[in-house]
Amino acid sequence: MSRALLKANPYLPHKATIREIIEETPAIRTFRIVLDDPAAMAAFSFQPGQVGQLSVFGVGESTFVINSPPTRRETLQFSVMRTGEVTRALHQLNIGDTVGVRAPLGNSFPYASMKGRDVLFVGGGIGMAPLRTLLLTMIDNRADFGDITVIYGARSPQDLCYRYEFDAWRAAGVNLILTVDADSPGWRERVGFVPTVLAEEAPSPYNRVAVTCGPPIMIKFVLAGLKQLGYDDDQIYTTLERRMKCGIGLCGRCNIGGTYVCVDGPVFSGTALRAMLPEL
Amino acid sequence: MKRTCFLSHEDLLSWLARLAEKATVWVPDPDPAHPQVVSYKPFTPGSRPDFRRLPSLSAKGVLYPQGEVLLRFQKDKDPSAPSGYRLSFEDVLPVDCAVLFGCPPCDARGFLVFDEAFLQGPYADPYYRERRERAVVVSRVCRTWDAACFCHAVGSHPADEEGSDVQMIPVTEGHIFRAVTAKGERFLEGVGVQPTLAQHQEAQAALEQGRAQRLEDAALVSPSDDFRKRFSDAAFWRLWTERCLSCGLCTFVCPTCYCFTITDESDGIHGERLRSWDACMFHHFTQEASGHNPRPSKAERYRNRVGHKFSYFPEKHGRIACCGCGRCIRSCPVSMDIRAIVRALSQTEDAHV
Numbered sequence: 001m002s003r004a005l006l007k008a009n010p011y012l013p014h015k016a017t018i019r020e021i022i023e024e025t026p027a028i029r030t031f032r033i034v035l036d037d038p039a040a041m042a043a044f045s046f047q048p049g050q051v052g053q054l055s056v057f058g059v060g061e062s063t064f065v066i067n068s069p070p071t072r073r074e075t076l077q078f079s080v081m082r083t084g085e086v087t088r089a090l091h092q093l094n095i096g097d098t099v100g101v102r103a104p105l106g107n108s109f110p111y112a113s114m115k116g117r118d119v120l121f122v123g124g125g126i127g128m129a130p131l132r133t134l135l136l137t138m139i140d141n142r143a144d145f146g147d148i149t150v151i152y153g154a155r156s157p158q159d160l161c162y163r164y165e166f167d168a169w170r171a172a173g174v175n176l177i178l179t180v181d182a183d184s185p186g187w188r189e190r191v192g193f194v195p196t197v198l199a200e201e202a203p204s205p206y207n208r209v210a211v212t213c214g215p216p217i218m219i220k221f222v223l224a225g226l227k228q229l230g231y232d233d234d235q236i237y238t239t240l241e242r243r244m245k246c247g248i249g250l251c252g253r254c255n256i257g258g259t260y261v262c263v264d265g266p267v268f269s270g271t272a273l274r275a276m277l278p279e280l
Numbered sequence: 281m282k283r284t285c286f287l288s289h290e291d292l293l294s295w296l297a298r299l300a301e302k303a304t305v306w307v308p309d310p311d312p313a314h315p316q317v318v319s320y321k322p323f324t325p326g327s328r329p330d331f332r333r334l335p336s337l338s339a340k341g342v343l344y345p346q347g348e349v350l351l352r353f354q355k356d357k358d359p360s361a362p363s364g365y366r367l368s369f370e371d372v373l374p375v376d377c378a379v380l381f382g383c384p385p386c387d388a389r390g391f392l393v394f395d396e397a398f399l400q401g402p403y404a405d406p407y408y409r410e411r412r413e414r415a416v417v418v419s420r421v422c423r424t425w426d427a428a429c430f431c432h433a434v435g436s437h438p439a440d441e442e443g444s445d446v447q448m449i450p451v452t453e454g455h456i457f458r459a460v461t462a463k464g465e466r467f468l469e470g471v472g473v474q475p476t477l478a479q480h481q482e483a484q485a486a487l488e489q490g491r492a493q494r495l496e497d498a499a500l501v502s503p504s505d506d507f508r509k510r511f512s513d514a515a516f517w518r519l520w521t522e523r524c525l526s527c528g529l530c531t532f533v534c535p536t537c538y539c540f541t542i543t544d545e546s547d548g549i550h551g552e553r554l555r556s557w558d559a560c561m562f563h564h565f566t567q568e569a570s571g572h573n574p575r576p577s578k579a580e581r582y583r584n585r586v587g588h589k590f591s592y593f594p595e596k597h598g599r600i601a602c603c604g605c606g607r608c609i610r611s612c613p614v615s616m617d618i619r620a621i622v623r624a625l626s627q628t629e630d631a632h633v
Binding site for chain 1: 350351353355361362363365366367369371373397398401402403404405406407508511512538539540541542543544545546548551553555558560565566567568569570572574575580584587588591592593595596
């Protein structure tokens, strides 16, 4: 779908069909979908970090990050945690069911400016979804980046998403550090909260950019941790979440001061966060 | 030279009747049982519009209905489809033409806020655009104001033509109509008669009088810095919003409040995606599925209302999102006064501590 099409009537979704459903955790499912119009699917272009609105007709719409990379175009992927009405309805859907998609929406990670640098990803729970888009884009252009370190944590081993891909990430030269909040039988990776593991690993801020996403409380402590390690605000990126309806900067509920998370975000630099009015 | 014409009271009614054959003509119409209660209603041959009183609701519903259908969808059984059904949907863009006739200048100016938000942002709203492009706004020079009016404080006055296509000026035997925009010029083609010199002078005097009228002296035009400084002053917002009921009436009657919600309604086979007015005064407006709410109490919610109108919107669009009609003050069941709160932003004394 071109941006021009979305501009004609930005409320009109494209029809799409669910091709594959992956049960990531007891509460999170990943949907791989294809736009029904082959021309729209072929023309669909987006940047890592951009989001889309998924509709279940008769229930409503919600915003999710497109978490397949622009470099892999067979399907568009969305990971959905069962939390409210729309996500519960999405979890009821089967392969072959129709959904509506309004995408791409929002801004993206400054991918081009990250080239030639080391990268640190710090993710927690479902917060790994937007990071995966960027991580896979980097893996598919591995030579453009230096060290890629990923610190990814969840409550328990069963709550980690994308477990089936960890080997492939490591094989692509990603330094993957996994952690869970509490030890469990058979777990051979780290135990401890993400900010603690970050402090222990202490990846050097020199020529590195840090990208973090997770529960608000985790982001808060990770930002403080990065500061302590010597990261500047403009080396740090995170994504924000808000309740959204229109997704196009009109309906008035996702604003933080004059900043609309749906069109000005969801990606914000540490510098942008600091300039914002404190209404998180 | 701007086109002007004169219409007597009787000719005005027959012109309205002719207009109503081609478009929906919204006029301020008094309630037969309670003539002091005026609201915008489509003109019908028996209508007797009231061009003096301020309608209790703003005119925003003419171009931005309280509820409207964005999309219609339908599920049809289809055994050949893998899911067993085929889903189809289409958007429903408005096709009606509207004339907003005889609104006060504040209501016409309210649409300038909508124009900025809905037409000048990163995405244009096609539903509003369709209605706006086809609509003609005829505002009247206002001659009846009360203690809640404060258009002057937000840079306007009772003879303001901003946002109107045609201005309607009361003179002794009827009204003078004066084109403001090119659309207004076309609208007045072949209407009425040339005003006499005396009528012309009377109209000029009415305009001068309106322009000179000062409703509320102290300006509310640049409180953005004061707002930012006050933002984190929790005690200030608690004090000023203590009696607020979070009923949302202020946003409902407001000519510039444009926030909305989108909901689906369906019987399982047919359905509609609807857009309805919503209000930042409501708790669930920003309530997230996780339980988190970035504006958990009425203090944060009212702060957002003040901030949106007097800080965020002017910073982005260069105009205050308030036209000074005073409806929020008149309608509030607990007499909240947004003017007092905006003025208090800059008070250096922390009277609330």
